[in-house]
Amino acid sequence: MESVILKIEKMKTRIITIxxxxxxxxxxxxxxxxxxxxxxxxxxxxxxxxxxxxxSFSWSTSKNVEVSITGLPTVVPVKNTLTITxxxxxxxxxxxxxMSANLKLTLVIPSTVTQLxxxxxxxxxxxxxxxxxxxxxxxxxxxxxxxx
Amino acid sequence: MKIKYIYLTIIFLGLSSGLFGQxxxxxxxxxxxxxxxxxCWRFLDYEQYTSSGSEVISxxxxxxxxxxxxxxxxxxxxxxxxxxxxGSGNITFKARLGxxxxxxxxxxxxxxxxxxxxxxxxxxxxTPVTFYSYNFVVTNNNVENFIVAIPAAIANSxxxxxxxxxxxxxGGNGRVLSDDYIFPGTYWSNPSNSCNPLPVNxxxxxxxxxxxxxxxxxxxxPYRSHNSYYPGLSQFGALAFxxxxxxKGDYDFNDLVVGYNFNTVTNGSGxxxxxxxxxxxxxxxxIYNNGLAYQLDGIAPNKISKVTGNTPGSxxxxxxxxxxxxxxxxxxxFDNFFNIMSKPGVGxxxxxxxxxxxxxxxxxxxxxxxxxxxVNPAGGTLTLAExxxxxxxxxxxINRERGKEVHLPDRYPSSLANTGLFGTxxxxxxxxxxxxxxxxNNLPWAIDIIQGFDYPIEKVSIDLGHLxxxxxxxxxxxxxxxxxxxLPGYRDASKIY
Numbered sequence: 001m002e003s004v005i006l007k008i009e010k011m012k013t014r015i016i017t018i019x020x021x022x023x024x025x026x027x028x029x030x031x032x033x034x035x036x037x038x039x040x041x042x043x044x045x046x047x048x049x050x051x052x053x054x055x056s057f058s059w060s061t062s063k064n065v066e067v068s069i070t071g072l073p074t075v076v077p078v079k080n081t082l083t084i085t086x087x088x089x090x091x092x093x094x095x096x097x098x099m100s101a102n103l104k105l106t107l108v109i110p111s112t113v114t115q116l117x118x119x120x121x122x123x124x125x126x127x128x129x130x131x132x133x134x135x136x137x138x139x140x141x142x143x144x145x146x147x148x
Numbered sequence: 149m150k151i152k153y154i155y156l157t158i159i160f161l162g163l164s165s166g167l168f169g170q171x172x173x174x175x176x177x178x179x180x181x182x183x184x185x186x187x188c189w190r191f192l193d194y195e196q197y198t199s200s201g202s203e204v205i206s207x208x209x210x211x212x213x214x215x216x217x218x219x220x221x222x223x224x225x226x227x228x229x230x231x232x233x234x235g236s237g238n239i240t241f242k243a244r245l246g247x248x249x250x251x252x253x254x255x256x257x258x259x260x261x262x263x264x265x266x267x268x269x270x271x272x273x274x275t276p277v278t279f280y281s282y283n284f285v286v287t288n289n290n291v292e293n294f295i296v297a298i299p300a301a302i303a304n305s306x307x308x309x310x311x312x313x314x315x316x317x318x319g320g321n322g323r324v325l326s327d328d329y330i331f332p333g334t335y336w337s338n339p340s341n342s343c344n345p346l347p348v349n350x351x352x353x354x355x356x357x358x359x360x361x362x363x364x365x366x367x368x369x370p371y372r373s374h375n376s377y378y379p380g381l382s383q384f385g386a387l388a389f390x391x392x393x394x395x396k397g398d399y400d401f402n403d404l405v406v407g408y409n410f411n412t413v414t415n416g417s418g419x420x421x422x423x424x425x426x427x428x429x430x431x432x433x434x435i436y437n438n439g440l441a442y443q444l445d446g447i448a449p450n451k452i453s454k455v456t457g458n459t460p461g462s463x464x465x466x467x468x469x470x471x472x473x474x475x476x477x478x479x480x481x482f483d484n485f486f487n488i489m490s491k492p493g494v495g496x497x498x499x500x501x502x503x504x505x506x507x508x509x510x511x512x513x514x515x516x517x518x519x520x521x522x523v524n525p526a527g528g529t530l531t532l533a534e535x536x537x538x539x540x541x542x543x544x545x546i547n548r549e550r551g552k553e554v555h556l557p558d559r560y561p562s563s564l565a566n567t568g569l570f571g572t573x574x575x576x577x578x579x580x581x582x583x584x585x586x587x588x589n590n591l592p593w594a595i596d597i598i599q600g601f602d603y604p605i606e607k608v609s610i611d612l613g614h615l616x617x618x619x620x621x622x623x624x625x626x627x628x629x630x631x632x633x634x635l636p637g638y639r640d641a642s643k644i645y
Binding site for chain 1: 556
């Protein structure tokens with residue numbers, strides 16, 4: 001009889017424990033939205049003062065991009081405004097340019113930018129940045145037998 | 149007046165080169181048909197120029213069609229000139245049949261194409277009018293010299309035309325080789341405008357700088373024409389400094405915080421006229437009286453004509469406004485932040501402590517003039533490509549001690565920097581290896597955030613406000629390149645001013 005009572009007491013304890021666990025889980029669930037997003041919270045981040053940073057790191061949020069433009073040997077001098085912009089239209093290089101001139105220039109742009117836009121007369125080109133370089137030629141690509 | 153001079157120059161150059169003014173030539177000697185295509189010649193069913201000894205008619209290259217076996221009309225295989233004002237006399241060229249088997253027929257037709265302003269869908273080309281026909285003797289592979297009189301209907305006309313030379317044929321697999329085309333007339337296409345005709349009327353150029361008003365950002369100023377911006381129009385990058393160099397500081401990067409924007413102004417010749425630099429003074433959580441300057445790396449001081457708007461204080465400037473004693477041009481923007489923005493009297497400095505009154509940021513514009521009202525500087529002029537933003541080496545001068553400069557990591561010090569401080573205290577600069585302004589752990593005393601920056605409050609290390617800053621640095625910039633942005637989980641706003 002005594003053992004039956006003990007078993008009932010143990011059962012009660014277990015039930016209470018389970019209820020407490022469920023309640024705790026429910027409470028935690030309620031406040032979850034107020035916790036920091038685990039995906040964007042730093043994990044075991046070293047303090048800056050103790051950080052070991054790569055020698056080559058520039059501490060810059062920008063990058064230098066070398067732009068190379070090949071001119072077209074024109075029959076007559078052809079001048080127009082050459083504009084190179086960021087994709088958002090920010091005008092970085094804007095000058096009256098002779099189409100026959102070859103040009104190399106360096107632009108400083110945000111490190112996350114992967115394309116530049118080039119305009120010259122009716123030319124409206126997108127230049128991809130590969131290994132911090134972008135290229136464009138006014139000499140068109142011509143294939144055999146095309147309409148050109 | 150000046151624009152007329154330029155047009156006359158163009159005409160003279162064209163005449164002297166034999167390519168413009170009186171005749172257009174096509175002889176393939178560029179070796180690359182794409183160059184002619186870029187200059188508005190058009191080809192259909194043509195190979196790349198041939199340099200084969202058995203095929204070349206004259207010079208090093210000749211033109212070569214693709215196989216002509218079923219070309220029954222003038223639009224199948226052709227050469228078209230650019231738009232031109234046709235002259236008088238004869239069109240001449242050489243052509244012959246290439247090797248091939250069993251041709252039934254081969255012929256040549258010459259046509260003119262009138263300009264039709266109301267037909268953009270056909271690239272303004274009207275209906276071709278054929279005015280010359282010839283049929284080859286298919287068993288004869290000799291070069292034939294063609295002399296084709298220009299029809300009176302188009303000779304010396306003020307209207308625009310293209311001339312089209314077409315090759316036709318049936319049967320076999322032979323090609324046609326040709327060379328030395330001469331078309332009397334004046335080149336009138338614009339390669340930068342989809343090969344549409346040049347404007348009939350000279351574009352308005354009020355200031356006569358050679359740049360049409362429609363493209364001139366200063367249409368009434370003969371000395372200026374275009375603006376180029378860094379980091380962008382009306383955009384400000386941010387510089388943030390620690391001023392305890394060569395000892396480490398507290399890394400709050402607010403001892404001097406300034407925004408920067410540069411507008412490089414060029415003239416119609418593409419030369420740099422002036423560099424308009426605008427600095428937005430935002431904060432200085434410092435006891436020291438810190439200054440700001442920039443060096444134009446690699447640019448000699450005598451490239452500058454004058455500097456206006458700066459306040460160099462007691463630092464010594466040369467007569468052209470650049471700093472004396474420097475190998476490269478150095479412009480001192482201001483010698484003391486607190487002479488421009490006054491301390492509120494509460495807290496250490498300005499705009500780094502919330503309990504202290506906020507002081508409105510001050511804008512300071514400094515103009516570095518290279519070409520002064522059309523007069524070149526003693527050291528000569530610079531192109532826009534030669535004065536690019538990668539050369540703008542901005543730095544802080546600590547507490548008006550001229551030799552105590554703080555540059556961005558690995559940027560060169562000026563000639564007036566006290567090199568005796570390199571390698572002292574926490575600095576591990578090594579000029580022999582090009583290492584500057586970094587600790588032994590590669591930590592900097594200055595950072596440049598091109599997209600702008602919200603700096604920390606006083607005495608709070610930057611990594612406590614910008615929560616991914618250290619990950620960005622330790623990863624060499626690979627992780628969280630956008631650490632400065634105000635994104636969820638990126639900041640502790642309580643630690644940012």
